[in-house]
Amino acid sequence: MPKLKALILLIMPVILLQGCAAAVVTGAATGVAVVHDRRSAGTVLDDQSIEIKVSSILYSNKKIYDQSHVNATSYNGVVLLTGETPNEQLKQEVTKEVQTILNVRRVQNELVIAAPSSLPSRSSDAWITSKIKAKLTADKYIDPFFVKVVTEHGVVYLLGLVSHAEADRVVDIVSQSAGVQRVIKIFEYID
Numbered sequence: 001m002p003k004l005k006a007l008i009l010l011i012m013p014v015i016l017l018q019g020c021a022a023a024v025v026t027g028a029a030t031g032v033a034v035v036h037d038r039r040s041a042g043t044v045l046d047d048q049s050i051e052i053k054v055s056s057i058l059y060s061n062k063k064i065y066d067q068s069h070v071n072a073t074s075y076n077g078v079v080l081l082t083g084e085t086p087n088e089q090l091k092q093e094v095t096k097e098v099q100t101i102l103n104v105r106r107v108q109n110e111l112v113i114a115a116p117s118s119l120p121s122r123s124s125d126a127w128i129t130s131k132i133k134a135k136l137t138a139d140k141y142i143d144p145f146f147v148k149v150v151t152e153h154g155v156v157y158l159l160g161l162v163s164h165a166e167a168d169r170v171v172d173i174v175s176q177s178a179g180v181q182r183v184i185k186i187f188e189y190i191d
Helices: 002-036 041-060 062-067 088-099 119-138 164-175
Strands: 069-075 078-085 106-109 147-152 155-162 182-185
Touching: 041 062, 041 069, 041 088, 062 088, 069 147, 069 155, 078 088, 078 147, 078 155, 088 106, 119 147, 119 155, 119 164, 147 164, 155 164, 164 182
Parallel strands: 078 106, 155 182
Antiparallel strands: 069 078, 147 155
16 A cells, blocks of 8 residues: 555656646647637637536536537637537537536537547548648638637538638638538628
8 A cells, every 4th residue: 555655646746747737738828819819818718618617517417428429619609519419309408508608608509410420530520620720821811810610520610700701711711621511600700
């Protein structure tokens, strides 16, 4: 037993330091996002808080957690739910749970009734998102910080505070990207 206690004492600082590193990285990322974001600093933090609360709610609901794969993305108080759940009842339950969170203005539930997706499918979606973000970054007329890109099953969801002209340009870029099955705009317009 003394060896176990010694081992725990040796491992704890490493675990705690990893948590600090994550907090520093998250804080730095938030700082960069706020500088280039059309949302206020408070709204950016609210959106991050909403995403954490959604994760907590889903994790604590064993029925949803065990049977579903749910991703939540919050932008300006609009929560996009993507992923899979086995039936309509659980899909609606997820929506109801998320609507109770403070500062959630609207829930866009795009969950598909299906078994949880495979790792290769999720990797393909991540690859599509990466390619799109690179294209948006390379475009001299689009600030990539104004657009949030989420891909699920080859469907690309676009969130952000944009002008109609920016939205049209982004949709044009995204729709010409390999692997994109469909584009769904969840933009809020500033003009």
